[in-house]
Amino acid sequence: MPSTNSWLSIRQDFPILDQQVNGHPLIYLDNAATAQKPRAVLDCLDHYYERDNSNVHRGLHELSNRATTAYEGARERLAAYIGAEAGEIIFTRGTTESINLVARTWGDAHVGEGDIILLTEMEHHSNLVPWQLLAKRKGASLRFVPVTPDGLLDLSNIDELLAGPVKIFSFVHISNSLGTINPAAELCARARLAGVTTLVDAAQSSGHLPLDVRELGCDFLAFSGHKMCGPTGIGILWGRKDILAAMEPFHGGGEMIASVGFTESEFKPAPYRFEAGTPAIAQAIGLGAAAEYIDGIGRAAIFDHDQALARQAVDLLEEIPGLRILGPRHDRGGLVAFVLKDAHAHDIVSMADQYGLALRGGHHCTQPLLRKLGVPASARASFYFYNTPEEVEQMAAIVRKIQTFFA
Amino acid sequence: MNFEELYQELILDHSKRPRNFGPLPDATVTVKGDNPSCGDEVELSAKLTPDTVETLKFTGHGCAICMASASLMTIKIKGKSRQEAAAMAKAFRHMLVTPEETAVPESFGDLEVFSAVRRFPQRVKCATLAWRALEQALSTVPAAPVSTEEND
Numbered sequence: 383m384p385s386t387n388s389w390l391s392i393r394q395d396f397p398i399l400d401q402q403v404n405g406h407p408l409i410y411l412d413n414a415a416t417a418q419k420p421r422a423v424l425d426c427l428d429h430y431y432e433r434d435n436s437n438v439h440r441g442l443h444e445l446s447n448r449a450t451t452a453y454e455g456a457r458e459r460l461a462a463y464i465g466a467e468a469g470e471i472i473f474t475r476g477t478t479e480s481i482n483l484v485a486r487t488w489g490d491a492h493v494g495e496g497d498i499i500l501l502t503e504m505e506h507h508s509n510l511v512p513w514q515l516l517a518k519r520k521g522a523s524l525r526f527v528p529v530t531p532d533g534l535l536d537l538s539n540i541d542e543l544l545a546g547p548v549k550i551f552s553f554v555h556i557s558n559s560l561g562t563i564n565p566a567a568e569l570c571a572r573a574r575l576a577g578v579t580t581l582v583d584a585a586q587s588s589g590h591l592p593l594d595v596r597e598l599g600c601d602f603l604a605f606s607g608h609k610m611c612g613p614t615g616i617g618i619l620w621g622r623k624d625i626l627a628a629m630e631p632f633h634g635g636g637e638m639i640a641s642v643g644f645t646e647s648e649f650k651p652a653p654y655r656f657e658a659g660t661p662a663i664a665q666a667i668g669l670g671a672a673a674e675y676i677d678g679i680g681r682a683a684i685f686d687h688d689q690a691l692a693r694q695a696v697d698l699l700e701e702i703p704g705l706r707i708l709g710p711r712h713d714r715g716g717l718v719a720f721v722l723k724d725a726h727a728h729d730i731v732s733m734a735d736q737y738g739l740a741l742r743g744g745h746h747c748t749q750p751l752l753r754k755l756g757v758p759a760s761a762r763a764s765f766y767f768y769n770t771p772e773e774v775e776q777m778a779a780i781v782r783k784i785q786t787f788f789a
Numbered sequence: 790m791n792f793e794e795l796y797q798e799l800i801l802d803h804s805k806r807p808r809n810f811g812p813l814p815d816a817t818v819t820v821k822g823d824n825p826s827c828g829d830e831v832e833l834s835a836k837l838t839p840d841t842v843e844t845l846k847f848t849g850h851g852c853a854i855c856m857a858s859a860s861l862m863t864i865k866i867k868g869k870s871r872q873e874a875a876a877m878a879k880a881f882r883h884m885l886v887t888p889e890e891t892a893v894p895e896s897f898g899d900l901e902v903f904s905a906v907r908r909f910p911q912r913v914k915c916a917t918l919a920w921r922a923l924e925q926a927l928s929t930v931p932a933a934p935v936s937t938e939e940n941d
Contacts, residue, residue: 725853726850726851726852726853726855727827727852728827728829728851728852728854728855728912728915729796729852729853729854732795732909732912733796743827744826744827744828745827745828749828752828758828758829758830758850758851759827759828759829787796788801788853
Protein backbone atom coordinates (compact mmCIF):
# COMPACT_ATOMS: atom_id res chain seq x y z
CA MET A 383 0.00 0.00 0.00
CA PRO A 384 1.43 3.39 -0.95
CA SER A 385 2.51 5.57 1.98
CA THR A 386 1.01 9.00 2.69
CA ASN A 387 3.91 10.56 0.79
CA SER A 388 3.48 8.39 -2.24
CA TRP A 389 -0.30 9.10 -2.31
CA LEU A 390 0.68 12.77 -2.46
CA SER A 391 3.14 12.12 -5.26
CA ILE A 392 0.45 10.15 -7.12
CA ARG A 393 -1.68 13.30 -6.87
CA GLN A 394 1.03 15.15 -8.83
CA ASP A 395 0.18 12.93 -11.80
CA PHE A 396 -3.08 14.88 -12.22
CA PRO A 397 -2.39 18.34 -13.66
CA ILE A 398 -6.04 19.42 -13.40
CA LEU A 399 -6.01 19.18 -9.60
CA ASP A 400 -3.46 21.96 -9.34
CA GLN A 401 -5.72 24.97 -9.83
CA GLN A 402 -7.81 27.57 -8.00
CA VAL A 403 -11.57 27.61 -8.42
CA ASN A 404 -13.43 30.71 -7.25
CA GLY A 405 -10.30 31.79 -5.41
CA HIS A 406 -9.78 28.52 -3.52
CA PRO A 407 -7.72 25.44 -4.26
CA LEU A 408 -9.89 22.96 -6.17
CA ILE A 409 -11.28 20.12 -4.05
CA TYR A 410 -12.64 17.68 -6.60
CA LEU A 411 -15.12 15.32 -4.95
CA ASP A 412 -17.30 14.43 -7.93
CA ASN A 413 -15.40 11.30 -8.90
CA ALA A 414 -18.48 9.10 -9.12
CA ALA A 415 -19.60 11.31 -12.02
CA THR A 416 -16.24 11.27 -13.73
CA ALA A 417 -12.65 10.81 -12.59
CA GLN A 418 -9.71 13.03 -13.54
CA LYS A 419 -7.03 11.89 -15.98
CA PRO A 420 -3.39 11.28 -15.10
CA ARG A 421 -0.51 12.55 -17.20
CA ALA A 422 0.08 8.98 -18.45
CA VAL A 423 -3.35 8.93 -20.12
CA LEU A 424 -3.05 12.49 -21.47
CA ASP A 425 0.39 11.69 -22.93
CA CYS A 426 -0.92 8.50 -24.45
CA LEU A 427 -3.70 10.41 -26.27
CA ASP A 428 -1.23 13.06 -27.45
CA HIS A 429 1.20 10.46 -28.69
CA TYR A 430 -1.52 8.61 -30.56
CA TYR A 431 -2.78 11.72 -32.35
CA GLU A 432 0.71 13.10 -32.98
CA ARG A 433 2.32 9.87 -34.23
CA ASP A 434 -0.05 6.97 -34.89
CA ASN A 435 -3.49 8.31 -35.80
CA SER A 436 -5.01 6.09 -38.46
CA ASN A 437 -8.00 3.83 -38.96
CA VAL A 438 -7.80 0.33 -37.54
CA HIS A 439 -8.00 -3.12 -39.14
CA ARG A 440 -8.32 -1.99 -42.74
CA GLY A 441 -5.21 -0.08 -43.66
CA LEU A 442 -2.19 -1.76 -45.14
CA HIS A 443 0.18 1.05 -44.22
CA GLU A 444 2.46 1.55 -41.25
CA LEU A 445 0.26 3.97 -39.29
CA SER A 446 -2.78 1.75 -39.59
CA ASN A 447 -0.61 -1.08 -38.40
CA ARG A 448 0.46 0.86 -35.33
CA ALA A 449 -3.07 2.04 -34.55
CA THR A 450 -4.42 -1.49 -34.86
CA THR A 451 -1.68 -2.91 -32.64
CA ALA A 452 -2.33 -0.27 -29.98
CA TYR A 453 -6.12 -0.73 -30.19
CA GLU A 454 -5.94 -4.49 -29.88
CA GLY A 455 -3.27 -4.11 -27.20
CA ALA A 456 -5.76 -2.05 -25.20
CA ARG A 457 -8.32 -4.84 -25.57
CA GLU A 458 -5.82 -7.31 -24.16
CA ARG A 459 -4.95 -4.93 -21.33
CA LEU A 460 -8.64 -4.56 -20.41
CA ALA A 461 -9.13 -8.31 -20.62
CA ALA A 462 -6.28 -8.86 -18.16
CA TYR A 463 -7.75 -6.10 -15.99
CA ILE A 464 -10.89 -8.16 -15.30
CA GLY A 465 -9.53 -11.70 -15.71
CA ALA A 466 -11.08 -12.24 -19.13
CA GLU A 467 -10.00 -13.17 -22.65
CA ALA A 468 -9.47 -10.46 -25.27
CA GLY A 469 -12.15 -12.01 -27.50
CA GLU A 470 -14.73 -11.32 -24.80
CA ILE A 471 -14.01 -7.58 -24.55
CA ILE A 472 -16.35 -5.38 -26.59
CA PHE A 473 -15.54 -1.68 -26.82
CA THR A 474 -18.67 0.44 -26.39
CA ARG A 475 -19.31 4.10 -25.60
CA GLY A 476 -19.74 3.32 -21.91
CA THR A 477 -21.83 1.47 -19.36
CA THR A 478 -25.08 2.79 -20.81
CA GLU A 479 -24.35 1.54 -24.31
CA SER A 480 -23.07 -1.78 -22.93
CA ILE A 481 -26.36 -2.41 -21.13
CA ASN A 482 -28.38 -1.29 -24.14
CA LEU A 483 -26.38 -3.69 -26.31
CA VAL A 484 -27.30 -6.63 -24.07
CA ALA A 485 -30.95 -5.56 -23.79
CA ARG A 486 -31.22 -5.19 -27.57
CA THR A 487 -29.39 -8.29 -28.74
CA TRP A 488 -29.44 -10.90 -25.99
CA GLY A 489 -32.67 -9.48 -24.60
CA ASP A 490 -34.58 -9.50 -27.87
CA ALA A 491 -33.56 -13.11 -28.46
CA HIS A 492 -34.20 -14.49 -24.97
CA VAL A 493 -36.92 -12.41 -23.33
CA GLY A 494 -40.50 -13.00 -24.46
CA GLU A 495 -44.07 -12.30 -23.47
CA GLY A 496 -44.74 -13.00 -19.81
CA ASP A 497 -41.05 -13.23 -18.94
CA ILE A 498 -39.53 -11.31 -16.06
CA ILE A 499 -36.47 -9.07 -15.88
CA LEU A 500 -35.09 -8.83 -12.34
CA LEU A 501 -33.44 -5.58 -11.26
CA THR A 502 -32.92 -3.86 -7.91
CA GLU A 503 -34.49 -0.69 -6.57
CA MET A 504 -31.08 1.00 -6.44
CA GLU A 505 -30.33 0.94 -10.17
CA HIS A 506 -29.03 3.93 -12.09
CA HIS A 507 -31.39 4.98 -14.89
CA SER A 508 -28.95 3.35 -17.32
CA ASN A 509 -29.69 -0.06 -15.80
CA LEU A 510 -33.41 0.59 -15.67
CA VAL A 511 -34.58 2.34 -18.83
CA PRO A 512 -33.05 -0.15 -21.36
CA TRP A 513 -34.95 -2.94 -19.56
CA GLN A 514 -38.17 -0.93 -19.47
CA LEU A 515 -37.85 -0.54 -23.24
CA LEU A 516 -37.17 -4.28 -23.68
CA ALA A 517 -40.13 -5.19 -21.45
CA LYS A 518 -42.37 -2.94 -23.52
CA ARG A 519 -41.14 -4.42 -26.82
CA LYS A 520 -41.67 -7.97 -25.64
CA GLY A 521 -44.60 -7.81 -23.24
CA ALA A 522 -42.31 -8.82 -20.38
CA SER A 523 -42.38 -7.32 -16.90
CA LEU A 524 -39.89 -5.94 -14.41
CA ARG A 525 -39.38 -7.19 -10.87
CA PHE A 526 -37.23 -5.53 -8.23
CA VAL A 527 -35.11 -6.62 -5.29
CA PRO A 528 -36.20 -4.14 -2.60
CA VAL A 529 -33.88 -1.76 -0.78
CA THR A 530 -34.00 -1.59 3.03
CA PRO A 531 -34.15 1.79 4.84
CA ASP A 532 -30.41 1.31 5.56
CA GLY A 533 -29.72 1.28 1.84
CA LEU A 534 -28.94 -2.42 1.52
CA LEU A 535 -30.53 -4.95 -0.79
CA ASP A 536 -33.18 -6.96 1.03
CA LEU A 537 -32.06 -10.47 0.09
CA SER A 538 -34.38 -12.30 2.49
CA ASN A 539 -36.40 -13.79 -0.38
CA ILE A 540 -33.93 -13.51 -3.23
CA ASP A 541 -34.51 -17.13 -4.29
CA GLU A 542 -38.23 -16.45 -4.67
CA LEU A 543 -37.48 -13.31 -6.66
CA LEU A 544 -35.23 -15.36 -8.96
CA ALA A 545 -37.92 -18.04 -9.41
CA GLY A 546 -40.45 -18.19 -12.22
CA PRO A 547 -39.90 -16.96 -15.77
CA VAL A 548 -36.98 -14.70 -14.78
CA LYS A 549 -34.58 -14.43 -17.73
CA ILE A 550 -31.98 -11.98 -16.53
CA PHE A 551 -30.88 -10.39 -13.27
CA SER A 552 -29.09 -7.09 -13.88
CA PHE A 553 -27.79 -5.23 -10.85
CA VAL A 554 -25.37 -2.57 -9.75
CA HIS A 555 -22.13 -3.58 -8.03
CA ILE A 556 -21.58 -0.33 -6.08
CA SER A 557 -24.54 2.05 -5.84
CA ASN A 558 -23.75 5.54 -7.17
CA SER A 559 -26.21 7.19 -4.80
CA LEU A 560 -25.89 5.08 -1.63
CA GLY A 561 -22.35 3.75 -1.81
CA THR A 562 -23.67 0.26 -1.01
CA ILE A 563 -21.37 -2.55 -2.12
CA ASN A 564 -23.59 -5.41 -3.24
CA PRO A 565 -22.45 -9.03 -2.78
CA ALA A 566 -22.05 -9.55 -6.52
CA ALA A 567 -20.49 -13.01 -6.44
CA GLU A 568 -23.18 -14.34 -4.10
CA LEU A 569 -25.96 -12.83 -6.21
CA CYS A 570 -24.51 -14.33 -9.40
CA ALA A 571 -24.21 -17.75 -7.73
CA ARG A 572 -27.88 -17.64 -6.64
CA ALA A 573 -28.93 -16.58 -10.10
CA ARG A 574 -26.92 -19.33 -11.73
CA LEU A 575 -28.61 -21.94 -9.52
CA ALA A 576 -31.94 -20.57 -10.70
CA GLY A 577 -30.81 -20.66 -14.35
CA VAL A 578 -30.93 -16.87 -14.63
CA THR A 579 -28.41 -14.91 -16.73
CA THR A 580 -26.62 -12.07 -14.88
CA LEU A 581 -25.32 -8.63 -15.77
CA VAL A 582 -23.20 -6.68 -13.30
CA ASP A 583 -23.12 -2.88 -13.67
CA ALA A 584 -19.55 -2.15 -12.59
CA ALA A 585 -19.56 1.58 -13.43
CA GLN A 586 -18.69 2.55 -9.86
CA SER A 587 -16.46 -0.42 -9.09
CA SER A 588 -14.22 -0.97 -12.12
CA GLY A 589 -11.69 1.67 -11.09
CA HIS A 590 -12.03 1.17 -7.36
CA LEU A 591 -11.58 -2.50 -6.48
CA PRO A 592 -10.11 -5.67 -7.96
CA LEU A 593 -12.54 -7.30 -10.40
CA ASP A 594 -12.32 -10.79 -11.83
CA VAL A 595 -15.22 -11.96 -13.96
CA ARG A 596 -14.57 -15.66 -13.22
CA GLU A 597 -14.63 -14.98 -9.48
CA LEU A 598 -17.76 -12.86 -9.83
CA GLY A 599 -19.37 -15.62 -11.86
CA CYS A 600 -21.47 -13.20 -13.91
CA ASP A 601 -22.48 -13.56 -17.58
CA PHE A 602 -22.09 -9.90 -18.54
CA LEU A 603 -20.12 -7.04 -16.98
CA ALA A 604 -20.42 -3.40 -18.05
CA PHE A 605 -18.31 -0.37 -17.17
CA SER A 606 -17.20 3.06 -18.38
CA GLY A 607 -13.68 4.26 -19.05
CA HIS A 608 -14.07 7.84 -17.83
CA LYS A 609 -14.85 6.86 -14.24
CA MET A 610 -11.51 5.04 -14.01
CA CYS A 611 -9.17 7.78 -15.30
CA GLY A 612 -9.80 6.99 -18.97
CA PRO A 613 -11.29 9.22 -21.67
CA THR A 614 -15.03 9.75 -22.13
CA GLY A 615 -16.82 7.97 -24.96
CA ILE A 616 -15.31 4.56 -24.27
CA GLY A 617 -16.45 1.66 -22.14
CA ILE A 618 -16.48 -2.09 -21.97
CA LEU A 619 -19.00 -4.82 -22.28
CA TRP A 620 -17.61 -8.15 -21.22
CA GLY A 621 -19.66 -11.24 -22.05
CA ARG A 622 -19.00 -14.92 -21.55
CA LYS A 623 -17.56 -16.34 -24.75
CA ASP A 624 -20.27 -18.90 -25.43
CA ILE A 625 -23.01 -16.31 -24.88
CA LEU A 626 -21.40 -13.72 -27.16
CA ALA A 627 -20.88 -16.35 -29.87
CA ALA A 628 -24.63 -16.92 -30.06
CA MET A 629 -25.66 -13.26 -30.04
CA GLU A 630 -26.96 -11.31 -33.04
CA PRO A 631 -25.17 -8.06 -34.01
CA PHE A 632 -26.11 -4.74 -32.37
CA HIS A 633 -25.37 -2.04 -34.95
CA GLY A 634 -24.77 -2.86 -38.59
CA GLY A 635 -22.03 -1.30 -40.67
CA GLY A 636 -18.41 -1.57 -41.60
CA GLU A 637 -15.87 -3.41 -39.49
CA MET A 638 -18.38 -5.96 -38.14
CA ILE A 639 -18.91 -7.94 -41.33
CA ALA A 640 -17.18 -10.95 -42.83
CA SER A 641 -18.71 -10.42 -46.26
CA VAL A 642 -21.47 -8.22 -47.61
CA GLY A 643 -23.86 -8.82 -50.48
CA PHE A 644 -26.61 -6.54 -51.73
CA THR A 645 -29.30 -8.33 -49.78
CA GLU A 646 -27.45 -10.23 -47.09
CA SER A 647 -24.24 -10.18 -45.10
CA GLU A 648 -22.22 -12.47 -42.96
CA PHE A 649 -20.86 -11.20 -39.70
CA LYS A 650 -17.54 -11.47 -37.99
CA PRO A 651 -17.34 -13.32 -34.68
CA ALA A 652 -17.32 -11.47 -31.34
CA PRO A 653 -16.05 -8.99 -30.35
CA TYR A 654 -15.89 -7.41 -33.85
CA ARG A 655 -19.48 -8.35 -34.62
CA PHE A 656 -20.49 -5.77 -32.00
CA GLU A 657 -18.16 -2.97 -33.06
CA ALA A 658 -19.69 -1.49 -36.22
CA GLY A 659 -18.02 1.52 -37.80
CA THR A 660 -14.75 3.21 -36.92
CA PRO A 661 -14.37 2.72 -33.18
CA ALA A 662 -13.23 5.28 -30.60
CA ILE A 663 -9.62 4.32 -31.25
CA ALA A 664 -7.75 6.95 -29.24
CA GLN A 665 -10.19 6.56 -26.36
CA ALA A 666 -9.76 2.78 -26.30
CA ILE A 667 -5.98 3.14 -26.27
CA GLY A 668 -6.31 5.80 -23.56
CA LEU A 669 -8.45 3.45 -21.49
CA GLY A 670 -5.77 0.80 -21.82
CA ALA A 671 -3.26 3.31 -20.46
CA ALA A 672 -5.65 4.14 -17.59
CA ALA A 673 -5.99 0.47 -16.65
CA GLU A 674 -2.22 0.12 -16.67
CA TYR A 675 -1.84 3.24 -14.54
CA ILE A 676 -4.43 2.06 -11.99
CA ASP A 677 -2.85 -1.34 -11.68
CA GLY A 678 0.50 0.35 -11.15
CA ILE A 679 -0.98 1.72 -7.92
CA GLY A 680 -3.01 -1.37 -7.13
CA ARG A 681 -6.78 -1.61 -6.85
CA ALA A 682 -6.72 -3.21 -3.40
CA ALA A 683 -4.78 -0.20 -2.10
CA ILE A 684 -7.12 2.19 -3.93
CA PHE A 685 -10.14 0.49 -2.37
CA ASP A 686 -8.67 0.82 1.15
CA HIS A 687 -7.81 4.46 0.53
CA ASP A 688 -11.31 5.33 -0.82
CA GLN A 689 -13.02 3.49 2.01
CA ALA A 690 -10.93 5.26 4.63
CA LEU A 691 -11.88 8.65 3.15
CA ALA A 692 -15.55 7.65 3.08
CA ARG A 693 -15.40 6.53 6.74
CA GLN A 694 -13.76 9.80 7.71
CA ALA A 695 -16.40 11.74 5.78
CA VAL A 696 -19.27 9.86 7.43
CA ASP A 697 -17.79 10.47 10.90
CA LEU A 698 -17.33 14.21 10.28
CA LEU A 699 -20.62 14.83 8.48
CA GLU A 700 -22.66 12.98 11.09
CA GLU A 701 -21.74 15.67 13.61
CA ILE A 702 -23.51 18.37 11.60
CA PRO A 703 -26.99 19.22 12.89
CA GLY A 704 -29.88 18.10 10.69
CA LEU A 705 -27.63 16.11 8.35
CA ARG A 706 -28.78 12.68 7.23
CA ILE A 707 -26.47 10.29 5.45
CA LEU A 708 -28.01 7.98 2.87
CA GLY A 709 -27.00 4.35 2.65
CA PRO A 710 -25.02 2.09 4.95
CA ARG A 711 -22.98 3.76 7.67
CA HIS A 712 -19.44 2.48 7.20
CA ASP A 713 -19.28 -0.53 4.94
CA ARG A 714 -19.48 1.44 1.71
CA GLY A 715 -17.60 2.38 -1.42
CA GLY A 716 -15.80 5.71 -1.67
CA LEU A 717 -18.81 8.00 -1.73
CA VAL A 718 -21.16 9.66 0.74
CA ALA A 719 -24.54 11.14 -0.18
CA PHE A 720 -26.39 13.25 2.35
CA VAL A 721 -29.30 15.62 2.86
CA LEU A 722 -29.50 18.65 5.14
CA LYS A 723 -32.75 19.53 6.86
CA ASP A 724 -32.15 23.23 6.32
CA ALA A 725 -30.61 23.35 2.84
CA HIS A 726 -31.56 21.84 -0.48
CA ALA A 727 -28.93 19.84 -2.37
CA HIS A 728 -28.69 22.45 -5.12
CA ASP A 729 -28.04 25.23 -2.65
CA ILE A 730 -25.39 23.11 -0.95
CA VAL A 731 -23.62 22.42 -4.24
CA SER A 732 -23.79 26.04 -5.47
CA MET A 733 -22.32 27.30 -2.22
CA ALA A 734 -19.69 24.58 -2.04
CA ASP A 735 -18.59 25.66 -5.50
CA GLN A 736 -17.88 29.13 -4.14
CA TYR A 737 -15.24 27.45 -1.91
CA GLY A 738 -13.73 25.54 -4.85
CA LEU A 739 -15.42 22.34 -3.68
CA ALA A 740 -16.94 20.23 -6.46
CA LEU A 741 -19.85 18.11 -5.21
CA ARG A 742 -22.79 16.62 -7.05
CA GLY A 743 -26.37 17.50 -6.19
CA GLY A 744 -29.61 16.05 -7.47
CA HIS A 745 -31.13 12.63 -7.83
CA HIS A 746 -27.95 11.10 -9.30
CA CYS A 747 -29.97 9.38 -12.02
CA THR A 748 -31.67 7.19 -9.43
CA GLN A 749 -35.03 8.96 -9.21
CA PRO A 750 -37.17 5.95 -8.20
CA LEU A 751 -34.75 5.07 -5.38
CA LEU A 752 -34.67 8.58 -3.89
CA ARG A 753 -38.44 8.77 -4.16
CA LYS A 754 -38.66 5.56 -2.17
CA LEU A 755 -36.27 6.93 0.46
CA GLY A 756 -38.44 10.05 0.65
CA VAL A 757 -35.64 12.33 -0.51
CA PRO A 758 -36.17 14.63 -3.50
CA ALA A 759 -32.46 15.29 -3.99
CA SER A 760 -29.19 14.73 -2.19
CA ALA A 761 -25.67 16.13 -2.20
CA ARG A 762 -22.84 13.69 -2.82
CA ALA A 763 -19.10 13.67 -2.16
CA SER A 764 -17.26 10.90 -4.00
CA PHE A 765 -13.59 10.10 -3.54
CA TYR A 766 -10.70 8.70 -5.50
CA PHE A 767 -7.13 7.81 -4.73
CA TYR A 768 -5.82 11.34 -5.36
CA ASN A 769 -8.08 12.83 -2.68
CA THR A 770 -6.62 13.45 0.75
CA PRO A 771 -7.86 13.33 4.36
CA GLU A 772 -7.27 17.11 4.48
CA GLU A 773 -9.70 17.59 1.60
CA VAL A 774 -12.30 15.51 3.43
CA GLU A 775 -11.84 17.70 6.52
CA GLN A 776 -12.23 20.85 4.42
CA MET A 777 -15.32 19.43 2.76
CA ALA A 778 -16.95 18.74 6.12
CA ALA A 779 -16.03 22.23 7.36
CA ILE A 780 -17.60 23.80 4.25
CA VAL A 781 -20.78 21.75 4.63
CA ARG A 782 -20.94 22.88 8.26
CA LYS A 783 -20.69 26.53 7.16
CA ILE A 784 -23.45 25.98 4.63
CA GLN A 785 -25.66 24.39 7.29
CA THR A 786 -25.12 27.38 9.58
CA PHE A 787 -25.87 29.80 6.76
CA PHE A 788 -29.24 28.24 5.96
CA ALA A 789 -30.27 27.29 9.52
CA MET B 790 -18.42 36.33 -6.02
CA ASN B 791 -19.77 36.04 -2.57
CA PHE B 792 -22.72 33.74 -2.23
CA GLU B 793 -24.52 36.23 0.02
CA GLU B 794 -25.13 38.05 -3.25
CA LEU B 795 -27.14 35.11 -4.53
CA TYR B 796 -28.72 34.13 -1.24
CA GLN B 797 -29.89 37.55 -0.09
CA GLU B 798 -31.95 37.89 3.08
CA LEU B 799 -35.15 38.23 1.07
CA ILE B 800 -34.53 34.96 -0.76
CA LEU B 801 -33.64 33.10 2.44
CA ASP B 802 -36.73 34.50 4.16
CA HIS B 803 -39.09 33.46 1.37
CA SER B 804 -37.50 30.04 1.00
CA LYS B 805 -37.85 29.29 4.71
CA ARG B 806 -41.32 30.83 5.07
CA PRO B 807 -42.86 30.73 1.61
CA ARG B 808 -45.94 32.96 1.28
CA ASN B 809 -49.14 31.71 -0.36
CA PHE B 810 -47.96 28.16 0.27
CA GLY B 811 -50.65 25.49 0.42
CA PRO B 812 -53.68 24.22 -1.46
CA LEU B 813 -56.22 26.50 -3.11
CA PRO B 814 -59.58 24.71 -2.88
CA ASP B 815 -61.43 27.00 -5.31
CA ALA B 816 -58.69 27.00 -7.95
CA THR B 817 -59.82 27.11 -11.55
CA VAL B 818 -56.53 25.68 -12.77
CA THR B 819 -53.69 23.64 -11.30
CA VAL B 820 -50.39 23.10 -13.07
CA LYS B 821 -47.64 20.81 -11.95
CA GLY B 822 -44.14 21.87 -12.90
CA ASP B 823 -41.02 19.84 -12.34
CA ASN B 824 -37.33 20.15 -13.01
CA PRO B 825 -36.32 16.62 -13.98
CA SER B 826 -32.62 17.41 -13.68
CA CYS B 827 -32.85 18.02 -9.92
CA GLY B 828 -36.23 16.76 -8.76
CA ASP B 829 -37.70 20.14 -7.81
CA GLU B 830 -41.49 20.21 -7.99
CA VAL B 831 -43.92 23.11 -7.84
CA GLU B 832 -47.67 22.73 -8.08
CA LEU B 833 -49.30 26.03 -8.82
CA SER B 834 -53.03 26.57 -8.28
CA ALA B 835 -54.72 29.72 -9.47
CA LYS B 836 -58.15 31.21 -9.48
CA LEU B 837 -58.53 32.89 -12.81
CA THR B 838 -61.40 35.03 -13.97
CA PRO B 839 -61.76 35.88 -17.66
CA ASP B 840 -59.60 38.95 -17.05
CA THR B 841 -57.54 38.59 -13.90
CA VAL B 842 -55.46 36.28 -11.80
CA GLU B 843 -57.64 36.66 -8.73
CA THR B 844 -55.42 34.60 -6.44
CA LEU B 845 -52.74 31.91 -6.61
CA LYS B 846 -51.00 29.51 -4.23
CA PHE B 847 -48.41 26.81 -4.56
CA THR B 848 -47.11 23.63 -2.96
CA GLY B 849 -44.02 21.53 -3.61
CA HIS B 850 -40.39 21.36 -2.72
CA GLY B 851 -37.17 22.63 -4.15
CA CYS B 852 -34.04 24.65 -3.53
CA ALA B 853 -34.04 28.09 -1.92
CA ILE B 854 -34.01 29.87 -5.28
CA CYS B 855 -36.95 27.83 -6.57
CA MET B 856 -39.08 28.25 -3.43
CA ALA B 857 -38.34 31.96 -3.02
CA SER B 858 -39.09 32.61 -6.68
CA ALA B 859 -42.46 30.87 -6.40
CA SER B 860 -43.28 32.71 -3.19
CA LEU B 861 -42.39 36.16 -4.52
CA MET B 862 -44.16 35.40 -7.77
CA THR B 863 -47.46 34.71 -6.03
CA ILE B 864 -47.24 38.07 -4.24
CA LYS B 865 -46.33 39.91 -7.40
CA ILE B 866 -48.96 38.35 -9.64
CA LYS B 867 -51.94 38.22 -7.31
CA GLY B 868 -54.65 40.55 -8.59
CA LYS B 869 -52.85 41.36 -11.83
CA SER B 870 -54.66 41.21 -15.14
CA ARG B 871 -53.93 38.08 -17.12
CA GLN B 872 -52.19 40.14 -19.72
CA GLU B 873 -49.95 41.81 -17.12
CA ALA B 874 -49.19 38.43 -15.53
CA ALA B 875 -48.13 36.93 -18.84
CA ALA B 876 -45.97 39.94 -19.64
CA MET B 877 -44.32 39.83 -16.20
CA ALA B 878 -43.51 36.12 -16.58
CA LYS B 879 -41.97 36.74 -19.96
CA ALA B 880 -39.96 39.71 -18.70
CA PHE B 881 -38.73 37.77 -15.66
CA ARG B 882 -37.52 34.84 -17.75
CA HIS B 883 -35.90 37.23 -20.18
CA MET B 884 -34.12 39.14 -17.40
CA LEU B 885 -32.42 35.93 -16.21
CA VAL B 886 -30.67 35.43 -19.53
CA THR B 887 -29.54 39.02 -20.03
CA PRO B 888 -25.92 40.02 -19.32
CA GLU B 889 -25.16 40.82 -15.69
CA GLU B 890 -24.69 44.53 -16.30
CA THR B 891 -28.13 44.98 -17.89
CA ALA B 892 -30.33 47.08 -15.63
CA VAL B 893 -33.41 45.42 -14.16
CA PRO B 894 -36.67 47.30 -14.91
CA GLU B 895 -38.15 49.18 -11.96
CA SER B 896 -41.43 47.34 -12.36
CA PHE B 897 -39.68 44.21 -10.99
CA GLY B 898 -39.69 45.51 -7.42
CA ASP B 899 -38.57 42.75 -5.02
CA LEU B 900 -37.99 40.38 -7.93
CA GLU B 901 -34.82 42.30 -8.57
CA VAL B 902 -33.09 40.03 -6.00
CA PHE B 903 -33.07 37.30 -8.62
CA SER B 904 -30.78 39.31 -10.88
CA ALA B 905 -27.78 37.61 -9.19
CA VAL B 906 -28.97 34.29 -10.60
CA ARG B 907 -27.62 35.54 -13.95
CA ARG B 908 -24.15 34.69 -12.68
CA PHE B 909 -25.20 31.09 -12.11
CA PRO B 910 -26.58 29.93 -15.48
CA GLN B 911 -27.16 26.42 -14.12
CA ARG B 912 -29.57 27.87 -11.55
CA VAL B 913 -31.78 29.78 -14.02
CA LYS B 914 -34.08 26.76 -14.26
CA CYS B 915 -34.59 26.86 -10.49
CA ALA B 916 -35.72 30.49 -10.63
CA THR B 917 -38.08 30.01 -13.57
CA LEU B 918 -39.91 26.81 -12.60
CA ALA B 919 -42.87 28.54 -10.92
CA TRP B 920 -43.05 31.15 -13.69
CA ARG B 921 -43.26 28.45 -16.33
CA ALA B 922 -46.10 26.89 -14.39
CA LEU B 923 -47.83 30.28 -14.35
CA GLU B 924 -47.43 30.67 -18.11
CA GLN B 925 -48.81 27.20 -18.58
CA ALA B 926 -51.79 28.00 -16.35
CA LEU B 927 -52.50 31.18 -18.30
CA SER B 928 -52.28 29.44 -21.65
CA THR B 929 -54.20 26.24 -20.88
CA VAL B 930 -57.26 28.00 -19.55
CA PRO B 931 -59.02 30.11 -22.14
CA ALA B 932 -60.17 33.54 -21.12
CA ALA B 933 -63.73 32.31 -20.79
CA PRO B 934 -64.32 29.46 -18.32
CA VAL B 935 -64.91 26.01 -19.77
CA SER B 936 -66.62 22.98 -18.37
CA THR B 937 -65.90 19.34 -18.99
CA GLU B 938 -69.67 18.75 -18.92
CA GLU B 939 -71.73 19.12 -22.06
CA ASN B 940 -74.04 22.15 -21.93
CA ASP B 941 -76.98 21.34 -24.09
